[in-house]
Amino acid sequence: MSDKPSVLFVCVHNAGRSQMAAGWLRALAGDAVEVRSAGSLPGDQVNPAAVEAMAEVGIDISAQRPTVLTTDAVEASDVVITMGCGDACPVFPGKRYLDWQLEDPAGKGVESVRPIRDEIEGRVRGLLAELEVPTS
Template sequence: MSDKPSVLFVCVHNAGRSQMAAAWLSRLAGDRVEVRSAGSDPGEQVNPAAVAAMAEVGIDISAEVPKVLTVDAVKDSDVCITMGCGDACPVFPGKRYLDWILDDPAGKSVADVRPVRDEIERRVRGLLDELGVPTQH
């Protein structure tokens, strides 16, 4: 791992969980971590309930767009965190892989997305602790 760790969050549609996780990591780590997110089957837009839930905590993800998972994104990341994308994520030696089991916010209300958002924040804070990266907030 370089001086500046890189983290890739992957879920199926890159429309909810991985977008929220990337936004939390960017907010909490600032420029001390390179952050990526992608989906094995990207959706057309970020989940509006995820956008609303993140806005409630002062994080704007409304301009984000789902991105396709590429082999290069995995190769270029020190840590790859999957969230329900199964075996779609390519595996390379020397990479750290984590699988975060989280409810998919697809089709859920903002009230139902809040607990997912809060659990993602908790896990991102734990990841930063493991990486030895101090949080900004």
């Protein structure tokens, strides 16, 4: 791993879980980590309930857009974290892969998205500790 680790979050639509995880990582690590997120079948927009839930904790993901998963994004990342994308994520030797089993926030209201947001925060904090990246 280089001095600045890179992390790619992948879920199917790149509209909820992966966007919240990327938001947490950017907020907690600042410029110390390169952050990417993508989806195997990206949606049209970030889930409004995810945007609202993140805004409640002071993290703005409203300008983010779902992005299609590319081989280049996987190759350029040190850690690839999947969240329900199944076999759609290409596997390359030398990459660290983690699969976070998280409830899908699609179609849920903000009340149901908050616990998912909070679980993602805990996992991101754990990841940063493993990567030995201080949090802000």
